Amino acid sequence: MSPRDIPTVSRIPGVFEKLKAAGRKALIPFITAGDPDKASTVPIMHALVTAGADIIELGVPFSDPMADGPTIQRSSERALKHGTSLRDCLDFVREFRSRDQATPVVLMGYANPIEAMGYDTFAAAAADAGVDGVLVVDYPPEESVELTTKLRAAGIDSIFLLSPTSLDQRMEEVAHLASGYVYYVSLKGVTGAAHLDLAEIARKIPQIRARVNLPIGVGFGIRDGATARAVSGISDAVVIGSRLVQEIEAAPPGQAAAKVGSLVAEIRRAMDAQA
Amino acid sequence: MQMTDLPDRKGHFGPYGGIFVAETLMYALDELRDNYERLRQDPAFVAEFEYELKHYVGRPSPVYFAKRLTEQCGGAQIWLKREDLNHTGAHKINNTMGQALVARHMGKKRIIAETGAGQHGVASATVAARFGMECVVYMGSEDIQRQAPNVYRMKLLGASVVPVESGSKTLKDALNEAMRDWVTNVEGTFYIIGTVAGPHPYPMMVRDFNSVVGRELLTQMPEAAGRFPDAILACVGGGSNAMGAFYPFIPHQEVRLIGVEAGGHGLHTGKHAATLCAGKPGVLHGNRTYLMQDENGQIMETHSISAGLDYPGVGPEHAWLKDTGRAEYVAVTDEEALEAFHALCRVEGIIPALESSHAVAQAMKMARTMSKDKVLLVNLSGRGDKDMNTVAHHSGLTL
Numbered sequence: 172m173s174p175r176d177i178p179t180v181s182r183i184p185g186v187f188e189k190l191k192a193a194g195r196k197a198l199i200p201f202i203t204a205g206d207p208d209k210a211s212t213v214p215i216m217h218a219l220v221t222a223g224a225d226i227i228e229l230g231v232p233f234s235d236p237m238a239d240g241p242t243i244q245r246s247s248e249r250a251l252k253h254g255t256s257l258r259d260c261l262d263f264v265r266e267f268r269s270r271d272q273a274t275p276v277v278l279m280g281y282a283n284p285i286e287a288m289g290y291d292t293f294a295a296a297a298a299d300a301g302v303d304g305v306l307v308v309d310y311p312p313e314e315s316v317e318l319t320t321k322l323r324a325a326g327i328d329s330i331f332l333l334s335p336t337s338l339d340q341r342m343e344e345v346a347h348l349a350s351g352y353v354y355y356v357s358l359k360g361v362t363g364a365a366h367l368d369l370a371e372i373a374r375k376i377p378q379i380r381a382r383v384n385l386p387i388g389v390g391f392g393i394r395d396g397a398t399a400r401a402v403s404g405i406s407d408a409v410v411i412g413s414r415l416v417q418e419i420e421a422a423p424p425g426q427a428a429a430k431v432g433s434l435v436a437e438i439r440r441a442m443d444a445q446a
Numbered sequence: 447m448q449m450t451d452l453p454d455r456k457g458h459f460g461p462y463g464g465i466f467v468a469e470t471l472m473y474a475l476d477e478l479r480d481n482y483e484r485l486r487q488d489p490a491f492v493a494e495f496e497y498e499l500k501h502y503v504g505r506p507s508p509v510y511f512a513k514r515l516t517e518q519c520g521g522a523q524i525w526l527k528r529e530d531l532n533h534t535g536a537h538k539i540n541n542t543m544g545q546a547l548v549a550r551h552m553g554k555k556r557i558i559a560e561t562g563a564g565q566h567g568v569a570s571a572t573v574a575a576r577f578g579m580e581c582v583v584y585m586g587s588e589d590i591q592r593q594a595p596n597v598y599r600m601k602l603l604g605a606s607v608v609p610v611e612s613g614s615k616t617l618k619d620a621l622n623e624a625m626r627d628w629v630t631n632v633e634g635t636f637y638i639i640g641t642v643a644g645p646h647p648y649p650m651m652v653r654d655f656n657s658v659v660g661r662e663l664l665t666q667m668p669e670a671a672g673r674f675p676d677a678i679l680a681c682v683g684g685g686s687n688a689m690g691a692f693y694p695f696i697p698h699q700e701v702r703l704i705g706v707e708a709g710g711h712g713l714h715t716g717k718h719a720a721t722l723c724a725g726k727p728g729v730l731h732g733n734r735t736y737l738m739q740d741e742n743g744q745i746m747e748t749h750s751i752s753a754g755l756d757y758p759g760v761g762p763e764h765a766w767l768k769d770t771g772r773a774e775y776v777a778v779t780d781e782e783a784l785e786a787f788h789a790l791c792r793v794e795g796i797i798p799a800l801e802s803s804h805a806v807a808q809a810m811k812m813a814r815t816m817s818k819d820k821v822l823l824v825n826l827s828g829r830g831d832k833d834m835n836t837v838a839h840h841s842g843l844t845l
């Protein structure tokens with residue numbers, strides 16, 4: 172049995188259906204949990220929703236973030252300095268859920284903290300905390316059948332990355348396991364890099380659509396409202412990470428939620444103006 | 447399946463190895479695997495590699511009976527495989543030569559590498575100069591301090607050395623940074639990983655290129671000592687010199703294979719890099735293997751007097767050799783390695799690398815408890831010129 176045969180029960184498909192009916196695109200902000208400190212994370216999550224976020228990607232800090240650029244590396248280092256663990260991240264989601272039962276939360280991170288916790292424990296704890304999706308950057312489809320199956324049985328979607336260099340066969344492998352949405356990495360390189368090729372994205376998305384029957388989010392390299400609007404014109408969702416993490420890094424103490432909230436609100440307005 | 451037939455097509459050694467990288471790197475790894483699978487079967491490529499090993503690297507490296515060291519220990523015979531006599535002074539060039547040839551066949555003009563002790567960086571810079579390729583070496587800023595002579599050697603050879611300031615500023619962070627470079631510049635760049643770690647096909651490819659060490663031993667030991675050794679000892683950082691010496695001997699069950707890890711200040715202190723002795727399985731740098739990690743799965747900072755062993759992971763094939771019991775892994779402390787370093791200098795006139803000194807220390811320990819007809823073979827992976835500052839510092843001197 173493929174994990175895809177287990178019906179999804181997360182909050183993610185409902186969000187995309189509603190947006191589609193309204194002719195709008197999803198805005199998915201990414202923040203690193205525990206950055207700048209543990210107490211800020213849940214307030215920042217609520218501020219993101221107030222500002223117009225549809226889904227939140229919560230980064231689980233890792234000591235060796237191989238696929239991240241300097242901005243997210245530094246945010247992980249700040250979070251780890253306060254000892255932010257995978258268990259803390261699950262606690263943040265549980266606390267967030269006490270006030271918000273509607274907004275999907277996707278945990279995004281690296282394999283080893285999950286390996287250390289164990290798949291069964293993680294799947295059960297994540298479901299219990301109210302997690303909707305999991306994206307493990309360094310688990311390609313061929314290494315993640317077991318975890319994906321266990322998550323799906325616990326009602327959690329597995330989000331996978333696709334890149335400009337993904338061939339048709341790889342898209343099909345992803346299609347076999349993925350649910351919720353797929354995340355198209357819009358450039359070669361690490362998070363936070365500055366160049367983004369809209370024409371290339373426009374070429375690639377129909378190829379993905381032909382093989383993967385899920386909403387497509389685009390991320391890596393989106394830094395402002397204008398780009399977000401352009402990307403949302405050709406995809407189903409826009410993911411913004413490094414730019415927000417930068418805002419959190421630069422915010423005076425106690426003002427991270429307010430700063431990042433106003434930036435997300437501005438991006439939301441730009442995206443909706445097009446509709 | 448024979449153990450020597452591993453890894454499988456997806457890079458697994460039992461539960462270890464595999465490919466654990468972001469989607470953005472999959473294409474590059476597929477391309478590398480396909481090219482390497484083809485080249486390793488190609489007699490012309492093999493001949494080209496052997497020619498370079500003979501005429502440029504200076505192979506075969508001799509085996510040498512350390513008679514006076516043996517007498518001093520008073521037990522089993524200690525023999526040395528002299529990888530320290532290779533061009534650039536360590537086993538690392540066996541691998542960089544092989545990978546540089548693969549890079550040439552793939553039409554890549556830019557080489558990147560990570561380095562800890564600087565030996566792999568020097569070996570990469572050397573082959574890049576030899577073939578007229580651009581070379582960028584990532585090195586933790588801590589290691590740049592510890593290994594200044596090698597930094598200068600790389601620069602003389604025309605490489606640029608990029609200091610890495612993230613994380614613990616050592617080898618593991620240099621590897622992260624090299625991966626980030628690769629994912630960004632994937633088209634024209636070839637990443638030469640310096641040990642039997644990383645995603646498939648690296649653990650296999652690096653092992654294959656270093657296996658020339660073990661293959662030479664298969665004929666040299668019967669010629670020189672009249673038989674195979676009772677045990678082969680090699681230090682294990684990522685494990686490339688050990689894997690190269692062990693691999694051809696895996697089917698020869700009568701030969702014990704002993705990997706010697708960096709015990710640092712002692713396993714009980716937590717300040718060490720003895721991953722197989724004290725770590726737990728997990729995923730780092732593209733493969734599943736034993737790791738030094740905390741209870742939350744964060745990678746721990748390691749300690750060793752030798753920068754080349756100061757790594758929190760280990761090659762996945764070693765993890766499998768450990769679990770299956772085919773190889774044994776032990777740890778030797780900084781102090782024991784230093785003692786062996788000085789012994790080899792004084793008694794044999796050979797200045798070994800601090801990494802290799804760990805294996806010498808274990809051989810000296812074992813020899814004392816074994817009879818004189820037993821034979822221990824130490825893979826002397828490198829020479830110690832690069833370690834002058836470190837050793838002097840430990841003796842209270844500044845050069």
Ligand SMILES: Cc1ncc(COP(=O)(O)O)c(C=O)c1O
Nearest residue numbers: 565683684685686687754827828
């Ligand atoms: C002389 C020498 N021996 C051993 C090592 C450790 O690497 P490995 O375990 O891959 O042989 C190094 C690494 O820099 C080295 O320079």
